Amino acid sequence: MNVQGQFDITKRQAEIVDLVQNAGVASVEELAERFDVTTQTIRRDVNGLCELGLLRRTHGGVETPAPGQNIHYSTRKILNFPAKQLLADLVANEVSDGQSVAFSIGTTPEIVMQALMGHENLRIFTNNINVAYIASGNPTFQITIAGGRLRNDDLDVIGARTGQFFSNYKVDVGIFGVAGVDEDGTLLDFHEDEVAARQSILNNSRRSFLVLDHSKFGREAHVRGGNICDVSAVCTDQRPPTSILNRLLETNTGLLVSGARK
Secondary structure: OEHHHOOOOEHHHHHHHHHHHHHOEEEHHHHHHHHOOOHHHHHHHHHHHHHOOOOEEEOOEEEOOOOOOOOOHHHHOOOOHHHHHHHHHHHHOOOOOOOEEEEOOOHHHHHHHHHOOOOOOOEEEEOEHHHHHHHOOOOOOEEEEOOOEEEOOOOEEEOHHHHHHHHOOOEEEEEEOOOEEOOOOEEEEOOHHHHHHHHHHHHOEEEEEEEOOHHHEOOOOOEEEEEHHHOOEEEEOOOOOHHHHHHHHOOOOEEEEOOEEO
8 A cells, every 4th residue: 555656665564654753763673563563564565665875874774864853755755644634634723715825935834835735715815836736736726936946856836036925915824834943943945935935925925824833843954944933823743852842832823733723
């Protein structure tokens, strides 16, 4: 069974990735016992996952990729996919028919767009070609995309003109992801242009939603840009770390977790 029918990865391999993401490291023997298969089968599984950049080999096992290292867009979509679907449904419930919505780059905003396909008459503004392509499947949607340099691997548009693109509009809802969140709430990405586009969406949205699964809390990236308390609401699949939760409670920032308002 392939995840979403578009990646060469099995259901067991996806579960291995999630387990290692949560634990940080796992041995071949532990994984073989967990899935009741031979160590040879697990080695084949993890070899494929390491080739995709989802895991990294260690002596006798595997661990998460090196801190601060980003991986290919298509493989990032696999990580925590069920969790991303849950929070995507959560955000979709916050958007009404006929509203204008700005989308940033990233795999989670793309999954949110999929969850919105049952809506009508949305006006979509984005620099994410994947989002635009999905949205084009609904004939009632009006789609406007940013111009500029296309990143071939991620299929998104970045650069100075992208920030200006989003500043040309005042939208009802802004939806964006982030590479990581530091323990003090600082939002982190891998490129200055990614931060600039995200900040422009935030500044030009009446309501803003930061969408991220739990793996982004504490994940390292090197470009700072804003704070988690700057947004209208944080949408995630698990309760955030205590340090982040305390910061949110001190502000007017909402928190949406696993279908329930916390």
